[in-house]
Amino acid sequence: MKKSNKSLVTERTLNVLMLFATEKELSVSQIASLLDENISSVYRIVNTMEAQDFIEQKSNKKYTLKTPNILKLYNMVSKEIREYAKPVLISIVERFKESVYLSELYEQENIMIIEKQDSPNRLKWTENIGHVYHIPTGTGGKTHLAYIVRNMDEKQKTEYLSKLKLTKYTAKSITDVSELRKSIDQIVADGYCITEGEHVEEIVGIAVPVFNSINDECRHVLSMVMTASRFDPSKKDAYIHALQEGAKRIGQNLSN
Template sequence: MSKNTSSVSEKTLKVLFLFSKHKSLTINQIVDLTEMNISSVYRIINTLRNQEFIMLNNERDYILNPAVILPLYNKVNTDIRANIKPSLKRLANSLNASVFLSKDHKDNQIIIVEKEDGPGNLRWVESIGFTYNIPTGTAGKTHLAYILKGMDEHERESYLENLKLVHYTDKSIVDLKILLEDIKEILINGYCITEGEHLEEVVGFSVPILNPNSGVCMYVLTLIRTSNEFNIEEKQKIIISMKEEASRIANYII
């Protein structure tokens, strides 16, 4: 591949990836976001339209074409799930716990994308595709930590204004100031531990799965046990094991 062809491909992908953050875009918006000249943007848009990756909506804005994108997304998602399953099984069996993988979803939610139950007494009843409101449980708090990390001050304030803190148990955090202190600790330590904040008598561990190149949180890996199955002396073993598997998953995904 020539250097020029490679450059065109990179620019095309750059434009396509904009639609992962924006539901619809105009030509001028794409020019502003990419800082490309308008002629280049028109050429790229025409290429993407010809390949049916994007289309015009009723407002004459450009949007992703679901007929093409959704099958592609489902294929990639299925491949990812198949390849991360061994990591979840190793954790579930070696640590005698239930584990699940989650990612950011729409409307301040996270969604479970894969799970594995261990031989212990606790079974995670929610199925793949189940959603939680952020910052529910250890997974929700971990997602929130890395969402806020990627925001500027204005975005952060706006996001927190709309955040709903729910009283699930007597240990649930409903004070924003306390929650933000926990968020700070999560980012410092690289993991989150909760006990009884979402479900009584349940201990949760979460670690982020970070893109090694950008540091962006792609997924969150979570392990849960009943309180009577948890021994504080196992804390470091659990965290180390989870971080090792998180690293394996990250290397596969990218």
């Protein structure tokens, strides 16, 4: 069935919107190039999106998302799981006084923070809901990756990992694919991930997978992030157990 002009415009508009999930700022020419679209068509779409308060133009002539309306849309989509997760995150933060995040697999090479509870400490790591990371950035990203490739055969796993962009954020960042494979295999074997300074210097992250109610899919990860100075090795098992129990509570409400 041939698509109507209206549906084509809608599709193109959504394609433009999705570009901003991984790109902070884009010019009209960049959008046209990335989507292989006519620049005049992109101008019309961008003007409409700007008029509806979904994007705004900066002084450098590039466009960026206008957060309030985007968050309204996202909150509508993810409201249910966030409602289940919020009390879990609050209870963990109340116990350990460290920031806790719930992330979701976003497409196949990204994750998005969909809920969080910040540490009450003045010195803390914090990130916004809706922020997108490339896999395997950080503890959460590595944990997502471990469970994405867990059931792949060797050929599929090799192809997937070889296409990932491995960024050297710090001296401890993993940029070698063979080393990354060992690390993610260990995550699956242990059932949790701990990193120190791989994404940000002097930051420790602990993460566990969140499985759905029938334990056949992992699209979410629960993470705790703290400064290295506050990480207490004697509490390692307590951190992991609290996150795993929290993940289980959240997962019981996920059907798919």
